[in-house]
Amino acid sequence: MARRAGHLAAEVLGMIGAGHQAQFQLRSAAASGRFTRVLGWNPHPEMLARLGETAAELGLPFEAVELDRLGAEADVIISITSARFSGAILRSGPANSRPPGRPRRDRMRGKSSRSVS
Numbered sequence: 001m002a003r004r005a006g007h008l009a010a011e012v013l014g015m016i017g018a019g020h021q022a023q024f025q026l027r028s029a030a031a032s033g034r035f036t037r038v039l040g041w042n043p044h045p046e047m048l049a050r051l052g053e054t055a056a057e058l059g060l061p062f063e064a065v066e067l068d069r070l071g072a073e074a075d076v077i078i079s080i081t082s083a084r085f086s087g088a089i090l091r092s093g094p095a096n097s098r099p100p101g102r103p104r105r106d107r108m109r110g111k112s113s114r115s116v117s
Helices: 020-030 045-057 067-073
Strands: 012-016 037-041 062-064 078-081 103-107 111-113
Touching: 012 020, 012 067, 020 045, 037 045, 037 067, 037 078, 045 062
Parallel strands: 012 037, 012 078, 037 062
Antiparallel strands: 103 111
């Protein structure tokens, strides 16, 4: 992840999920050196404090936000949660330049899907 994120013009990292694995994902993404702040959302907001502490250790400002704001402001989103949420949070733009109606390709399974769940 960090190697790929380093090639993007990305400054705002969005983290969906705040469990144990999220700390490792944040550290990996931060290693790219491109992010200037972190936005976080979790279905259990009280868990975001730990993610905020990790961001602070990395010298990155952290803000707990609502999911729709995270989707609107984040340049890169890492989702580490089993919680269900609507893919509608994702904004359209150059990174989401698939033609309308064309499903995204799930590289892990070789299947296509029409929504994020």
